[in-house]
Amino acid sequence: MPDSAAEFDEELKSKSEIKREMHQMQDFALKLVKLSKHQRSKIPFPEDFKQELILADKIINKHEALRRHVRHMAKVLCEMDLEPINQALDIMANKHQQETAKFVHLESLRDQLIDKGNDFIEEVLNENESMERQKLRQLIRQAAKEKKLEKLGKGYRDLFAYLKTHITF
Numbered sequence: 001m002p003d004s005a006a007e008f009d010e011e012l013k014s015k016s017e018i019k020r021e022m023h024q025m026q027d028f029a030l031k032l033v034k035l036s037k038h039q040r041s042k043i044p045f046p047e048d049f050k051q052e053l054i055l056a057d058k059i060i061n062k063h064e065a066l067r068r069h070v071r072h073m074a075k076v077l078c079e080m081d082l083e084p085i086n087q088a089l090d091i092m093a094n095k096h097q098q099e100t101a102k103f104v105h106l107e108s109l110r111d112q113l114i115d116k117g118n119d120f121i122e123e124v125l126n127e128n129e130s131m132e133r134q135k136l137r138q139l140i141r142q143a144a145k146e147k148k149l150e151k152l153g154k155g156y157r158d159l160f161a162y163l164k165t166h167i168t169f
Contacts, residue, residue: 025074043088
């Protein structure tokens with residue numbers, strides 16, 4: 001006998017709700033099947049589920065067999081802890097956003113190096129010991145010269161490339 005109303009509600013799911021959840025799990029299983037082998041290698045699957053994915057790869061061109069197998073995989077997924085899998089998928093999905101943020105930060109740093117002068121240059125050099133003082137100053141001078149002439153070109157790109165190779169996040 002349920003102790004509270006919340007437990008009572010959990011025990012009595014409607015048939016439609018159960019079907020919706022199962023369809024969501026089937027879609028999730030199909031999404032996992034469609035991942036490349038390289039992407040799957042980054043996800044912490046249990047060993048028995050890896051075998052299910054290998055079988056799915058073998059029957060990928062047999063539509064009805066794949067559909068039945070995906071239904072089976074969905075049932076297996078219902079019994080698993082999906083948190084590590086979802087975390088790994090989120091990290092893979094956000095990789096583009098992380099790269100964009102890194103790119104924006106490097107552009108901002110380049111502009112600050114050109115505009116702020118010696119004190120900021122010294123600060124950046126102290127934070128990143130892999131940079132060469134003379135090379136960095138030379139690239140900054142060239143980029144500043146191009147910026148002054150309003151013709152951003154090789155020096156501006158070279159400074160960005162140098163920062164990209166030597167700045168770590």
